[in-house]
Amino acid sequence: MDLKLLFFQAIGGLGMFILGMKLMSGGLQSVAGDRLRNFLEKVSSNRVVGALTGAVVTAVIQSSSATTVTVVGFVSAGLLTLTQAVGVVLGANVGTTITAQLIAFKITDLALPAIALGVGLKFFAPRRKWRYIGEVILGFGLLFYGMDVMKGAFKPLRSHPEFIAFFTRFDADSMLGIMLCVLTGTILTVMVQSSSATVGITMALASEGLLNLPGCIALILGDNIGTTITAELAAIGSSVTAHRAARAHTMFNVLGVLYIVVFFHPFVGLVEWATSTFLGVGPPETLIGGEKPYIARYIANAHTLFNIINATVFLILLPLLVKAAIKLTHGDDDGNFEDLAKPLHLDRMYLDNAAVALTKAREEIVRMGWAAAEMNQKVCKVLFTRKRDALKRSLTIEDSLDRLHREIVEYLVQISRSDITEAQSRELASLMRMANNFERVGDTVENLAEFIEEIMESELQFSDEAIKDYKTITERVSMFMDMVVTAVAEKDPQIMEMAKLLEDDIDQMREEMRNNHLNRLRDGVCQMDPSLIFVNMLNNFEKIGDYCFNISQAVAGVR
Structure with a gap:
């Protein structure tokens, strides 16, 4: 037995499995991701509807990570409340178990035909939509072919004494054994960054007789803890509310695993009874030709049943869960823009998922916009407070806005180099225009700050x-x-009517105020030096109105 060859076969099979899953998820998100993302934004505050929404979206796009990352982003941008977000993520945990249910079906004979068909559509189909469908089919084939390769690698190990001795440690017949399996499942999921991959490995080992059902179920419980790392990573650098959403996700998975561990053997019995009674599947430990043909179905059902039970329990306890998340995550959202030049949301790990990457870019642009708005308010107040420190602070914000603008543009350019849909391309162009105009607002407010500084230095007075x-x-x-x-932040398509009114109003104000000021200057009410500065300031306010109108057009998709 060449163990090195078997190792590479197992790793290669896992690689094909993960690649297939990523292709299938990416293709599904390209076909339906934008519509589902818009659907998520409109989620009801009703906790049950929110959970059902999360389950449906995740089942369709085949990625709980994409759902949780998007939800954390929506929370950070203020589009979802903490309660809504937690409800959606509870449902996402149920939706992600669809992958395990698919894997449990014995359809490996379709793997190679699916790969052939998928490659044909992905690389040769004339229409973009059919290329995405080809990606889904190709991913489907690679997923099952990788599973078959993994099982082939594990097959010789079932007669190897050392490996048999190793895997008997995962016999969950005691509390220590259960906890060892849970810990192993957690670590494995954190390492491969995919709960579905952990489920696939577990099924492959079990099918070859190397693991029994209780050990598999304990590993799957650990897998549910390990998958929480994705939401925690997505919340890094985000708002406190986003951290609380991620913390709630971690809490309900960890607490859910703990109470199932306490009732572990009754839960295993429930899985066996439900699978054999309602699906008519043979006993999980049945051996046919040295393999366990039925155990994968029991593992998939355990994964689904755990998440349904856990989601139901915490939907009932949702207010308590939200309160606990708030208490465990200290801080407040006070609009602090320290270290503004450093992006908080532009993580390169999301660049292979255009839908999520665009959401993260929008979050950063919203942050940039609020910083520009804060800068404008602080500068305008200095004319009355005469505090030079406030001007220095504002100029620091402007320098940071310039650097942040470059980071956002670079991130959007990287997204544009990936295979994106026409709708995503239009959204990307709109986001680019928003970022450019917020940067121009910062430059214009800097001009206002210089005028005010000149007023203070020369001790000039307005009438x-x-x-x-x-x-x-x-x-x-x-x-x-x-x-x-x-x-x-809200992607409000109805903004144009109010934007047009405000822009016209500011243009009219500028004209009337300038004419009135020139009349006062002619009548000797005002002096020349402050008059010139005042007129220039009016012109800059009018420019800010123009830039805001440009942003409104980008939001509404007019240009």
């Missing part, structure tokens, strides 16, 4: 009428800024 006009136009510009940033 009472000019001060009144200044307050009026700054309030209107701040309102416009807040409105467009909120619209970017």
